[in-house]
Amino acid sequence: MNDGSTSGALADSLRTLLSRLSPGDRLPSSRELTKEYRVGPATVTRAIAALAAEGAVVTRPGSGTYVAHRPRLRGGAADTDWQTVALTDRAVDTHLIADPLGPPPAGTITMDGGYLHRSLQPTRVLSAALARAARRPDAWDRAPAGGLTALRTVFARMAGGSVAPEDVLVTAGGQSALSIAFRAIAGPGSPVLVESPGYPRALAAARAAGLRPVPVPIDADGLRPDMLADAFAMTGARLLYCQPAFQNPTGTVLAPERRGQILDVARASGAFVIEDDVARHLGHGGTVPRPLVADDRDGTVVHVTSLTKPAAPSLRIGALVARGPVRERMRAVRLVDDFFVTRPLQEAALEVLSSPAWDRHVRSLGTVLRERCAVLAAAVTREIPGAALATPPAGGLHLWLRLPPGVDDTVLTSAARRRGVAVSAGCRYFATEPPAAHLRIGFAATADHAELTEGARRLGAALTDLGPGPE
Structure with missing residues (x-):
């Protein structure tokens, strides 16, 4: 022994x-x-x-x-009731992003995820980059609060236009960037205009910052400028959050003629626009419009990007791009939060973006996503008659499906889980009451085409389990 x-x-x-x-x-x-x-x-x-x-x-x-003295127990558990009074009413609302059904059991086909399947991740490139980064003599030194200059330069080049490295703040992924931006720009109780439907994690971040999301409808061409102007006028909002490229969950791209209109409406209202551009590298092979920030010269746009979606969940590296006092405000928030993003991960991200393998990965990923999108669209159309599938997107990781009349999306989601497939109920993507029942169905987190087809079949079977809807 x-x-x-x-x-x-x-x-x-x-x-x-x-x-x-x-x-x-x-x-x-x-x-x-x-x-x-x-x-x-x-x-x-x-x-x-x-x-x-x-x-x-x-x-x-x-x-x-x-x-040692043991804590005093009551009924076999510690007495934490006092915390209810001490914490007051500042609860953080996570119902839109937490899975109400819990972790799916083994064998469940995952079609509710927002990340790439492991087989689609550039793991060899990431591993090699992290190994090289760790060998640098300054790998474990403190990084600059704004991020490594070389990495900020790369993000500035990706944003385009006249964006300079000093306009960039490196963050721990896109969600961290959103949290910083919401807290820096608007005070608790302020309205923030959001797309409807829109990204649930952005809604959660806004509410955690004490903001009040106000929905603005979108259509096949993206955010509607006419309704945006009305929303600014009615609410007095000074902040808009939107995803102009491959919007989550619908996959829409803001039409060229609306891009300038959106910025004009925001400028006229004295408002900021948070441009969430994390899906830029998830195009399916076509042309991706340049970021809004590239055509913004007066600091209206606060640009958010991230490497997490096109690479891997744990590459938590993103960036904020902003000009003027708002940039300094966000840097201050960032400094108070956690000083800086860990240097080895920044060095690894720089290695990845500087490698020819990254461009090859993005091109290859676009082809794979386009094929998967087509396979799933065909399977859903076949297995769920009566549902209305939005035009297959030119980028992103999801399909947006309007369910037949009388079908409850939360009930169907539960039935689908029992059939062994996980999908997302559409009600999670609306800041207020949804106009109809929808599902968001992902095609990037599954292993292959066969799983996509089988997942659609199980979803159709779950719908059959519910029986006919009301006449």
């Missing part, structure tokens, strides 16, 4: 002894334990250290080892 297992066995024996003692009682001395349990002094030392780390005992040099 090795020393580790011996000390572990002794620790178990001492736990039994502790159960018979009271808080404050003194344990036998190390000499006594050595003699009683027939072990060496080093074994006793390791066992006592393990118990101290657990909080079971307290060692007092020169005095001995004592049973």
